[in-house]
Amino acid sequence: MALQPFLALAAILFGLGLYGALTKRNLIIVLISIEMMLNAANINLVAFAHFLPKPNIEGQVYALFNIAIAAAEVAVGLAILLSFFRTRDTSDVRDMNSMKW
Amino acid sequence: MIGLTWLVPVLPLVAYLVLLFTGKRMSEVAITTISVLAVLIGFVISITVVSSVAGHGPYAPVVYNWLTFGPTTITMGYQVTNLNALMLLVVTLVSTLVFLFSKSYMHGDERFSRFYQYLNLFVFSMLGLVITSNLLELYIFWELVGVCSYLLVGFWYFKPEAAVAAKKAFIVTRVGDVGLFIGVILLYLGTGSFDFTTIFAHLHHFSSMQSALGAMGRDAITHLMTVQTWVTISALLVFVGAVGKSAQFPLHVWLPDAMEGPTPVSALIHAATMVAAGVYLVARMFPLFQASAAASETVAIIGGVTAIFAASIGLTQRDIKRVIAYSTVSQLGYMMLAMGVGAYVSGMFHLMTHAFFKALLFLAAGSVIHAIDTQDLFEMGGLRKYMPITHATFLAGALALSGIPPFAGFWSKDDILTAAFDSGHYVLYAFGLIAAFFTAVYIFRVYFLTFSGTYKGSKHPHEGGIAMTLPLIVLGFLATFAGFINTPFAPLLGNFLQPNGPVGYDPPANWGLMAISAITGLLGIWVAYSLYSGGKRADAFAKRMGILYQLSFHKWYIDELYAAIIVLPVVTIADGLQFVDRYIVDGAVRLLGEVGYAGGVSLKYSADGQIQTYGLISVFGIAIVLIVALLIGGVL
Amino acid sequence: MEDVLLLIVVIPLIAGLFVLAMPARSHGVIRAIGLIGALIPACFALAAYLAFDQRQINLQFPFTTTWMSIANAYNSLTLHINLGFGVDGISMPLVMLVGVVSTLTMIRSFKVTERVKSHYFWLLFLTMGMYGVFAASGIFTFFFFLESTLVAGYLLINIWGGEKRHYAATKFLIYRGLASVVLLAGLIGLAYVYASTAQAASNSVFIPNAPNFLTFSISQLLTEAQLIHIPAASQDVLFLVFLLAVLMEEAFVPFHTWLPDTHEQSDTGTNMMIGGALMKIGLYVMLRFAVSMLPLGLAHYATWLAVLGLVSILYGAIVAIASKDWRRLIAFSSISHMGLVLLAIGSMQEIGIQGAVFMLVSSGLLTALLFFTVGAQADRTGTYKIENLGGLSKSLPVISGVMLVAALGSVGLPGLSGFISEFSLFVGGFAAFPTLSALASLSMILAAFYLLWAMQRTTFGPANQALPDMVDADVIEYVPMVILVALVVLLGVFPGVLGDVVHGTAQAIAARIGG
């Protein structure tokens, strides 16, 4: 196996996640898409850890940190969503624009 | 006593500082005593200095290092030469008398001590000016006397005319000062020194200046100049300084206005000492003018023109002090004429006698003004009865000014006219002679209008106290007899001023010319008598003269001319430039700011608050960057 | 004595922190701390000034400590970023000037009653910044303190200024910030050009500090820049960058419009600081970097410098005539004076360099004095508009008298410090550019015109009836006036006290630029 297929896979997954994050109107879906992007990044980290001339465990460590932070992010994101939904009765990202200008 | 010369200027400075810190609590008598003592001691020292110089000749300068200035070191100090010693004597003598006179003239003024402070500061500066050891030091004191003049002219600052006159005096003389300033710099650059002796030594062999000039500047003009033009330009610039200070045409306009100051100030500063500094400067820099015929010729012409020009204005003025002021301008013109034709001794001689009789005339005028509180000639008259001493001394001064033998003015003025005639300047001689005629007319016009006829005012005039009359008497005595120190029979002053052989051009006595000028003076007096003694004929005469009278009365409209061609354009340009600055230069800046602001405002609508839009734009941004990176190659 | 400069820079900061620790209501304590915090460094500066060795041309009282090192910064050279201080004959007088001006500003600011605590903190911060700028011996240290003056100046204008203070403060920030950016480019460019040239030349030329080529040390750049012959093309470009920065920093025409606005909107104390010390930084940069290290660039642009200087001289003088506000008048007057310095620098004469330092110090003192007296009369009359004033000599004789001294000093009256500065500058100018200098000398007449005209309308004439009743200077106000007048007279009568310090360094610079 070589490095490239993994990087390519990660790139494609990243692109799909990005598409979801930019087009979906439901905040939950957007969050899910972001998780997919994070997963793509994790694939890269682990793949590099594996394929570097001198394999290095730190890639995996970073991936773990990533996962932890992603979990925290999802928790906070969903909490905001619930709070938002309760007050505005919507989970549409287009309604979350009170901070413009 | 020669070692004490430095005390002469320092004493008034000390008096100034004492008055500055304690003057407010002192009585008028104490203030006057301190001040008069300061200059009187100086006068005594000056007498001994003159006597030792007469025996010894010029002394070497006494200096200390002041500032390291490029490759040279500027020194400050003093130098006693024959010329300096003479000036020292004249200045201290006149100062002492004016200080004494001011006591009663300024009596009761709430800023009495301030007045004496300024006077002391002035005398310090003036004395420093006359015994200076180098050109830069001369310039420093030159400016200091100017600022003292500014302060004293504006002494009654609450009078708007005085405020304007003070500013005008400073700025007009400043024009001249800048000329001198540049002249000093050019001389320094040419010779590498500020010392008179060094500069003069270079003037004797131009080749030494050639190298200094060659090393200078990337400016094309320096390469076009020969040493001769360099010297001429320097001399002319130095002369510009003298023109400003000595109120020569065309910078004479400040002096008559300066009469807004207290009369003792006019006597001391604007008649006897400071305005003569211009002549002194030319005398001090005499070798420089000798080295450039063109410069000397200019000096002579300006002097001659000023003499007749100012005298013509003096004929018609109504203000007693203004008449005398124009007379001063005119007489200074004589001195410049003397310097210009090379008559060094005659010029200095006239400077000295003029200091005496003009101070006398001003003080006598001051005595009159003090007595009747007006300066308008046509409100005076018949004062002979009330003020006999003032009358007598004024008459002596007037006779001296008119050049009637054997009064002081006759000898010195005649010297100058003879020199002008002998050196071949016939036109200038004619100017001088006509000016002499005018002089006799206007001063006796003043005399007759003031002292003869009947008194027209209401206030009861009376003679001032001893402090007023004593200076008048002393000066009257000097105005009468001072001329005898340099008669053709015994040229004492000439010998004193030329210890190392003749300087400049000293014409032999010419009895014919003497007679002509004496007759001219008498003729002038007769004209004045016939026109003004009765009072009636003057108006008719003025009408008959028509436009000439108007020209003279309005001072040839010079003030109006300057207002129109200098002041108005400068102020207009300033206003215009201010507008440009505010709305065009700064406007461009603000426009730039506004464009940025407007851009920001319009772009803010593109930020719709949708995070997905931002993300989309970022995607395109990144895509573009990546495409560019790909196209440039090597990066990806 | 080694750490004296560090102390001078740090003490105002410490005092500022003390001020912050005080309760906001205790104005008296805060003012006392502010005064002491400015006075002690000023005394140290005086001690350093007196101990200054006039024969030595290197940076004196050196203090250096490495803050960080960047390996492989350029061409495998290591860059040490230092906190370093040191002064020579140019910066020593300016450090002293900051000491005088800052101390007197603290006294003047006793009159500030609004947000006293933060006012004093920022004044002390600004003091620290200016000390740091002039005492810095490293490019990094210099720039760090330069930026800190920017912050403090901005806040001082923005909080305690006049009606349009936000506008003025923003303008101040943008212009000086822009100048800083350009200056930073120049400084880094200088270090890198030096590093590459020195590395290339190290085979043929002995370089004392080899192989430490990449350096931010001003003294090393000063001593070695001329050894290695930086190519003329690089010098030209760098000089141009520095020139642009200085034009903005020092408010030369046409980048001047921020200065009148700033002065017009600032509090008197801030004006004293800005006009008295802050506005000397630009030309100090010129002398320190552009002139000393890029002689070929200077030679190439000398005429430009002179022309730009002349434009500023005449433009400033003429617009000053039409100025209706005292503070704008002073601002334009100082633009005019600084133009003269630029002209003299362009002359590349030793005397011009010496005159430049004289003028910086002298105009610092005189501008501070002018702003102080103008502010003092405005405290009483409530206006800076010249047309609303009149006859102040009657009610405020002392303030008017000192104002007159300051005005005459600015006109260049001998016996006051302005004269010898102007004279030196003109000697330098005439030696190189007689025609331009002759035109510049018109400014001497114009200066007399606008200053004395303004004086006439302010202090002379009958008293303006619309003005309120006033009392003359109180004891506290005597202190700054007496000290400043005394210093102005001291410099005017004995210029040697300044000239001896400047002379050696000016000579060294002149030797570098071949003047």
Place this chain on the structure above:
Amino acid sequence: MFFGLPITGETIAFFLLALIIIVSAVFMLSLTNVMHMAVSLVGVFLGVAGVFILLGADFVGLVQIMVYAGAITILMVFSLMLTHRGLGEHAVREVGAMRGTTTFAGIAVLVAIVLYAIRNAQWPGNTTALQPFHQSTVTLIANAIFQQYTVPFELVSAVLTVALVGSVVIARKEE
């Protein structure tokens, strides 16, 4: 040979996983039913976990399964259900075709360039070993976390705690 790769078990496993991931992701984005979306989401996360294991990162893979496929997915599904009303209403309010196409085009360009770059770049040589580390990855990770990365590790735990508390505070009903 398959895309220039030797056909081994490894390769086959990779392509299977890749297929699962991509298809699930596409489903995830195109389906509208909540439950279907959840299932495809699990597919993506499990596929990624498989890739991790394929790369020898067994510990990370297991964490991925636990955290993502387990916890996060459940959380998402719950949220979707809680806000079902909103979802039902707004599910039709998708982006316009224009916007969708532009976004797709932009992302396609981006991904294409990245793929091109990946293909053309010089990468370090291949490692054939399934497990390049000579020790257990768990040991290695433990060493790294508790020695070298102690501070970040502690910070992460702090972040998690804060996030936990913060979520509660934010999501709590206002009094």
